Amino acid sequence: MSRVVASLLLCAVCILLALLRKYRTHVVSNPALKYSYYPALILLAALGINYLLTALGANKVYTFQQAVYGLSLGSVYALIALGYTMVYGIIRLINFAHGDIYMVGAYAGYYAVTVMHLPFVPALVIAMVASSVLGVLIERIAYKPLRNSPRITLLITAIGMSLLLENVGQKLFTSTPRTYPTIFKASYEVFGVSVDQSRIIIFAVTVLLMIGLQYFVNYTKPGMAMRALSQDRDAARLMGINVDRVISVTFAVGSALAGAAGILVGIVYPQIKPTMGIMPGLKAFVAAVIGGIGIIPGAMLGGMIIGVSENFVTAYISSSWRDAIAFGLLILILLVKPSGLLGKSVREKV
Template structure:
C-alpha cells in the first residue's frame, strides 16, 4: 500500500505536466477544430527558455517561469499569424502538414544551442518530508499546486470572463460570431497565447523535475499530451485536465508494476481502446455537423 501511495504522488506530478500541455491542444481545437501538432515543440521551447533564464541569466524560479510563459506565448501568436491564419479555410490536411513542419523547424532551430542534451540548474530547493511511510518533496508540491492553480485560473477565464465567452461563442460558430462584433483574430491570438504559455509552464516544471533537456524532448511528451486531450475529450478543457492525470497515473503505475518499456505501449493502447468504446472521450461531445 505504501508503495502504491508513493507512486500515486509521482503520478500526480507527471499528470499535472501532461494536463497543462493537453490544455493547449484542446483550446486550439475548440476554437479552430485544428490539431496544433507543433505544441509539443513549444513545450520544448519553454524548457529551453528555462535553460537560458536560469542557466545563462541566473534568474530565480518565478522570473524564469514568467519569462518562459511570455516568450512562448509571443512565439505561439507569431506562429498562428504566419503559419496557420492563411490556412483557416484550406483543407484540414494542409493545416496538419503545416503544424508538423513548424514543429520540425522549431526542433532544428533549437539545435543552434547544441545538438547535445543540456543540464538545467535546479531552481527549487528539493526538500523531502515524510508523511508516515510516504515521502513527498517540495518539488512535487510546487509542480502539482502550480499546475492546479493555472488550470483553475484558465477555467475561470473561460467560464467567467468576456474573453472566455467569446472563445466559447467562436468554438460554437466562428462564421456568425464576427458579425456580432467579436474580434475573431484577436480572440484566436489570445487563445494561442494562453495555450502556449501553459505549455511553457509545463516545460519549465518538466525541466526542474527532469533537469536534462534536448531539442527532441517535445515529440513524445507532445504525443502523450495529445492522447490526454483525446482521452478527456478533445475540445473540452476540464476533460483535458482529467485526461492528463489519467495518463500520468497509467504511465507511473505501469512503470511501477511492469517493465518500464511497456509504458508507451500502454499509453497508446489506452487511446485505441477509448476510441473504440467512447470515440469522443470522457467528457467530449460530438460536434453538430452543419449541412
Template structure:
C-alpha cells in the first residue's frame, strides 16, 4: 500500500516535471536550442498566481484567472525573449544561443531579486484549505488531484494543437526540416514565436501547480525544477513530445521511490545519475528518434 502511495506522490511531482519538460523539448525540436531560461518562466508564472490570489483570495475562480493571466503573460514574455535574445542568433553557432539562454536565466532570477514587489525573500503562496480523500487506505490530497488533472488536461490540449490543427502541422513541418518548410510557404518566424509562447504558457501553468504543492515563491525557485525537467526531457528523448511527458513522470516516480525506499540523500543523485546512464546507453532518449547526420 505504501508503494502505491509513493507512486502517487511521484505522479504528482512527475506531472509538474512533464509540463516543464514539454517547453524544453518543443523549443529544442524546432530551433535546436536548450532554453535554460525556461525554469525561470516557471518562477514568473508562480509569481503571477501569487499576486492574483494574494489580492483576490483563493477560490476556484481566482485560480482559474491566475492560470489564464499567468499563462498569457508568460507566453508574451516567451515571445519577447525569443525575439530579442534568440532570434538575432539564429544563424550563429548553437553554443552562442545556449550561452545566451543561461544569461537570460540569470537575468530573470536576479531581476526578480531586485524588483521591489518580488525581492529575494521567500513568500508564502496562497493555497486552498487542506482537504484529503481516502481510497482503500491510499491518501490523496486535493492539491495532488488538481496537479495531476490539470497537467493531463494541458498535455491533452497540447497534443491536440500539435497533431490536429494547422499551426500544429506547421510546427511539425518546421521541426522536420526548417528550410523545406520555409520553401513551402510556412512563416518560420511566426511558428518559432508560437512555439516559445506555447512552451512558456505550459511553464507558467507548471509554476502555479508547483507553488500550490510547495507553497513558497522566490526568484530562484525555478532553477531546480527546471534542471530536473531538462533531465526528464533528455530521458524521454529531447525533441519528442510524448518523450517529455514520459520522461517527466518517470523521473518524478524514480525520485520519490528513491526517497521512500532507499534514502532521501540519494534522490538528486538518482535523478542526475539517470541522465548520465541514458546518455551513455541511449543518447537519443527512450522515445527519441535516431537522427542521421547528413553531410
C-alpha cells in the first residue's frame, strides 16, 4: 500500500512541476536545466508509473498496450482539437460543425483510396483540401454574416450547420457504415507490446502537423496576423490586417487538420459513417478546453489525455463508462483551473 502511495506521489509531483508556471520561468533562465528539465520530468514520471504498476501487480504489457492504443486515439482527438482551438481563439465560436468536417474528410479520404486508388499521401492531401474548402465555405456563408450578432446566435447556427452536414451526409453517403481498406499492414513488437504501423503513422503525422502549425502560427506573417486577431480584432484591423482573410485562413487550416484526422482515423479504426463526427467532435472540444483553449500545445496535450484515459477506462472498468471520462475530466479541470492546464487566467476589469 505504501508503495502505491509513494509512486502516486512521485507522479503527482512530476505533473505539478510540469505545470507550475513560476517555477518553469526560473528553469528556462537556467541554461543547465533548460534542456534537461522536461526529459528528466518525463523519465521520473515513467519511473513512478512503472513502480506503481509493479506495486499494483498489474500486467505491464497489457497496460502499455492500452497506452499505445490511447495515444493513437488521442492523436485523432488532438488533430480535431487543434482546429477547434484555432477557431475559438480567433472568433470565440465553438464551431460545432467541426466534428462533421472531420467526417467529410474521412469520406473524402475513403473515396480517394477506394475509387481513385490513390496511395496514402495523395489521399491525405485530398482529404485535407476537401475539408479545408468546406470549412471556408461554411464560414463564408453561415458565420461571416453573424460576426456582430450575439454569440448564442452564432452557436445555434454552428449547431444547425452540424445537423445539416450530418443529414446531407446520410443522403449522400447513406447511413450504412463504410470500411476503409487496409493500407498499412505491418505490425512491430516492442517488449511484448504490439505496435501497428498504422498507429505509428497516425501519431507521427499528428506530431508533424502540430509542429508545422506551431511554426505557422508563431513564425509566419499570416500566423502573426492570427495571433493579433485573437487579441483584439479591431486593433488588428487598424494595423492593416485583412480580418476576413485571416479568419478564412484560420478555418482553412483548422478544417484541413480535421480532414487529416478523418483519413487517419480511417486507417486505424476502419469503420466510417455520417454520424461519426458528433462524439469525437464534442470530445475534441473538451480536449481543447482541458489543455487551455486557444493554445496549440494545449489542444495536443488535452487530446492525448482524453485518448489515453478513455482507453484505460475501457480496459480496466467498462466500455460503457468510456463517454463519461472525457466530460468528468472536463468538469474537474473547469472547477480547478478554468483556463485549462496550459492556460493563463485573466481578471475582469471593473
